Structure formats: C-alpha cells, structure tokens
Amino acid sequence: MVQIVPPGVYYAVPLVDTFRKVDLRVRTVEVPRQSVITRDGVSCSVDAVIYYSVVNAAAAICNVASYANSTFLLGQTTLRSVLGQVDLDTLLAKRDQIGEEMRKVLDKETESWGIRVSNVEIRDVVLPSDMIRFMASQAEAERERRAKIISADGEFQSSQKLAEAAAVMQREPMTLQLRYLQTLAQISAENNSTIVFPLPIDIFKALARNAESSPVSNAVH
Template sequence: MLALNLFPLLLTVLLLGLLISTFRILREYERGVIFLLGRFYRVKGPGLIIVVPFIQQMVRVDLRIVTMDVPSQDVISRDNVTIKVNAVVYFRVVDPQKAIINVEHYLEATSQLAQTTLRSVLGQHELDALLAEREALNAHLQKILDQGTDNWGIKVANVEIKHVDLDDSMIRAIARQAEAERVRRAKVIHALGEVEASQKLVEAAATLAGQPQAIQLRYLQTLTEISGDNSKIIVFPLPLDLMKTLMSAGNKDAG
C-alpha cells in the first residue's frame, strides 16, 4: 500500500527531472552540436535550447580564440645547426560541425600538427634566416596550419615563434662572425673614403692645372696658415713650376 502511494511521487520527480534536463543554456561564445539518434541534426545556440532526452545528444563547442603553446622542438636547420624552437598558436573554431565530426579531439590534433609543421618548415631555412626573418616565417607557418586545419572547421589566426635557443659554442661563433663582419665593413668604408678622396684630389689638380696663378695663391695661403706655428724650423716644399715662374719673373726684372 505504501509503494502505491510513493509511485505517483517518484513518477512526478522523474518527469520533473526529464523536463529540467530538456532545457540547456549556452553562453554567447558556445554552440551546441546536436545529434538525433546518433546522426547529426543541427547546431544550436546561444541562449536557451531544447534537447530531447535519450533521443538527442549535445556536444558543447567553445568559439573563443585558443592560445596554444607549442613545446620546444629540436630542429636541424638547413646549414646543419641544431636548435630548440618553441612557438605559440592562436586559433578558434569557426565551424562546430566539422570540429566535432571530422576530427577526434581537435585541440590535440591542432597541437600535433603545429609541432610537426614547426619542425618541417624551420628545417628548410638556414640559421641566419631563422634569426632575422621571423615575420616571414610566422606568416608561412600560419598559412600552412590554416590550410591543414580548414577541414576541421578551425581558423588559425596567428603563429608566433617565441624563442630560438642556441648552445654556448654556437653563440660564441655568432659573436665572432658579427665582429668579423664589423671589421670588414670598417675596412670597406675606409677604402671607399680613400677612393672618394683620390677622386676629389684629381678634380682639384685638374682645376689648379688650368690656372697656374691659383697654385701660387694656394701656396701663399698655406704659408699663412703655418706661420702661426711655434716651430722654429718650417720645411715647406716648393714645386719646380713655381721656381721656374719666380726665376723667369726675376730675369724679366733684371733685363
């Protein structure tokens, strides 16, 4: 008799539980992938949605951007230098249906693809390119990952290489290379300066050769500049052309 009295109460509680489980609330950044008897039905959300118990099942999908840290990968560059490289990948789900149906655990799949792509792409470049062309490499990695995850309903927004770790011997070798490069540039700049100076001297000599009086004026100006020197002895060379000019002028005065 007691069992008969409790049956309506248990039935009421069961129906109330089923009614409550029918209603689901999805946040603005969430979507629900609905399966009807195991087959894809539709994508619902956000807000209040209805999921029929036992007949329909729902899988929540987060549409926010995911920041995924790619662990350090051992990479052998094109010039046979072993380095450790890690990166960060920014991506989000744009098609919840593909993200649930086409791939199992899309987060893990994206992580593994990012690690493999990082090793294969960076291994095709030399060390100098890895250190100097970060932006181009980031764009290349982003393009490859975006194409690889397109069938999974995932959009890779950005890829950033964070660190390129070298061993101490390679750091010292790079420092010596940079020092040698600076010495080379200094020598080249000095040589270019000598070339420009010689060109200007040739131009000045050609100008002075056209006017012999200009040479005399130049020598007189030089004598004026060194006359203020405190030295008791001044050695000043005189060109033969100037001596001939002075001698010819003296002969004319004597005649």
C-alpha cells in the same frame, strides 16, 4: 542526430540528449620549445604560438575526439617539419614568412575538424653558445670589411682631388706660390711666434721683370 543551436536556453531529455558547448572565439596554443635541425645542419630550439578558432562546431565535435589537443600536437610536428626545410639565415630573417607557411599547412590539415588557423608566430629561437660566438665574430668581420672599403674609397677620392690640384698647379705655377703664402699666413695666425722662411727666387724674378718694364724705371734711365 547532431543539431547546432545558437546561444540561449534549451531543455535536454536526461539519458537521451547530450550537449556540448563549443567556444567559437579565437583560441591560442603555445607550442613548447622544440629541438629542430635546420636544412644546413644547425641545431636550435624554437617555440611558437598558434591562433585558431572553431568555424564548424559539428565537425569539431564529431570528426575528432579532442580538437584542442589534436591542434596542439599537429602544431608540434608541423613546426619541426617546416623548420627542417629552411636554413638558419632564413629562420632568423624571415620568421613571418615561415609562420605564414606553417599557418597554411595547419589550416589545410585542420579544415576537416572545423578549425580555421588564423595566424602562427615564431616566438623565440635559441642557438647554441658556440654558434652565437661564431655569428658574433662573423658580424665583426663584416663590419671591419665595410670599414676598410669606406676608408679605401675615401682615399681614392682624395687622391683624385690631389691629382686634379697638381694638374692645375702645373698649368699655373703662380698658384703654387699663392698657396705657399696662404699656408704661411695660416701658420702665423695660429702661433704667435716669429717664422723665418726662404722666399722663392721666382718671386724676385717676377718683381725684377715688373720693375724693368714699369714707366718709372724707364724715366730714370
């Protein structure tokens, strides 16, 4: 007859009664590093930590010889089984999701032992050195691709602005002359030197037309 009693002082009849103390606190099991082959054929080493507690002391004592050792061994096999169904990218990016899947599997298997698995964490993933070099080169190529896309996008936007400016200058020829004079003013301000430059003939034509049409010139004639 199995009887579960709360904490306290009890008397046991020698050679008749036996008692076992069961710790109901949360316990941890460190699953040592396991060699795993992912779904895409990559070999890696993974370790994990399992958090569990006893919720049914009678089942933990009567239904399994050693619930602690059984949970440890089950964690090893479950780790290899679950990780063999995912690819490497998923393993590296979704550790929490994989840990939750492992927790559900372990919790279901240990329910008859009076065990509740509260959490499973994938602690470390060790990759072969050649795979690390390959991933580094792949990441570098991806960064270069993004940099080229950003540079090409900037050149495209710049060409659009230049085309718009050229269209404005084509409609208004004087804007080109004003821009020319502005550039010369900037050059003279930056360098303290004498600059000799050709003056566009269009400016003289415009000045001549203004002089001919002014009232002063008409009075002289």
